Amino acid sequence: DAGITQSPRHKVTETGTPVTLRCHQTENHRYMYWYRQDPGHGLRLIHYSYGVKDTDKGEVSDGYSVSRSKTEDFLLTLESATSSQTSVYFCAISLAGGPAGDTQYFGPGTRLTVL
Amino acid sequence: AQSVSQHNHHVILSEAASLELGCNYSYGGTVNLFWYVQYPGQHLQLLLKYFSGDPLVKGIKGFEAEFIKSKFSFNLRKPSVQWSDTAEYFCAVKATSGTYKYIFGTGTRLKVLA
Numbered sequence A: 001d002a003g004i005t006q007s008p009r010h011k012v013t014e015t016g017t018p019v020t021l022r023c024h025q026t027e028n029h030r031y032m033y034w035y036r037q038d039p040g041h042g043l044r045l046i047h048y049s050y051g052v053k054d055t056d057k058g059e060v061s062d063g064y065s066v067s068r069s070k071t072e073d074f075l076l077t078l079e080s081a082t083s084s085q086t087s088v089y090f091c092a093i094s095l096a097g098g099p100a101g102d103t104q105y106f107g108p109g110t111r112l113t114v115l
Numbered sequence B: 001a002q003s004v005s006q007h008n009h010h011v012i013l014s015e016a017a018s019l020e021l022g023c024n025y026s027y028g029g030t031v032n033l034f035w036y037v038q039y040p041g042q043h044l045q046l047l048l049k050y051f052s053g054d055p056l057v058k059g060i061k062g063f064e065a066e067f068i069k070s071k072f073s074f075n076l077r078k079p080s081v082q083w084s085d086t087a088e089y090f091c092a093v094k095a096t097s098g099t100y101k102y103i104f105g106t107g108t109r110l111k112v113l114a
Helices: none
Strands: A004-007 A010-013 A019-025 A031-038 A042-051 A054-057 A064-070 A073-078 A087-094 A104-106 A110-114 B003-005 B010-014 B019-021 B024-026 B031-038 B045-050 B056-058 B064-068 B073-078 B087-095 B108-113
Touching (some): A004 A087, A010 A019, A019 A087, A019 A110, A031 A064, A031 A073, A042 A073, A054 A064, A104 B045, B003 B087, B019 B108, B024 B073, B031 B064, B045 B064, B045 B073, B073 B087
Antiparallel strands (some): A004 A019, A031 A042, A031 A087, A042 A054, A064 A073, A087 A104, A087 A110, B003 B024, B019 B073, B031 B045, B031 B087, B056 B064, B064 B073
8 A cells, every 4th residue: 555644534624724634655755646535526636746845736726735845744734624625535646667657556535524 | 638537427236247337538648547446435446557568457356457549448347246346446547748647537336236
């Protein structure tokens, strides 16, 4: 599973509060991703990172920001949570450039509920 | 822009039936293709992938997929499904150059009846 952990695994919060989700990897991979999963939409990319301090937006980035100050950690922040951000959030890493090529591996997910 | 279509949203099969799930993508260049499986309450796990070479790829748990370049398709197959194959299946595509992004289909929910 490429040593990916996510924290917290479950969170309930109130509308308007900031929330930070953490993705941690142990194997020094360069590429990291945040997705949200919603019924009928599959996985949608929020933000991704291609190196320390190098990030870019995905297709559903509004209301989210990210930071990557160390290779192993990729943080996703909901600046002011809304009910539409209730979702399951998955972190992924890509083994780009290695023997496995461009294969993504996923973390266990964080279930976020915004009341 | 790249996109991925999975035409079957829900599939119900009896055990031992054969399975074929459709996946079509839109992109004119060279791509890497993936199928992932998500069991209830779990994260996505890689079933199989295609990078180059033989267009018929075999994955875990008896799954296989065939890349047909002329049809922009990468359909997933299994000759005989089991109850334990009940899950959601996602097709994904990544261009081999110019992007770090992976595009996922909306998924197919498979239910296998014992």
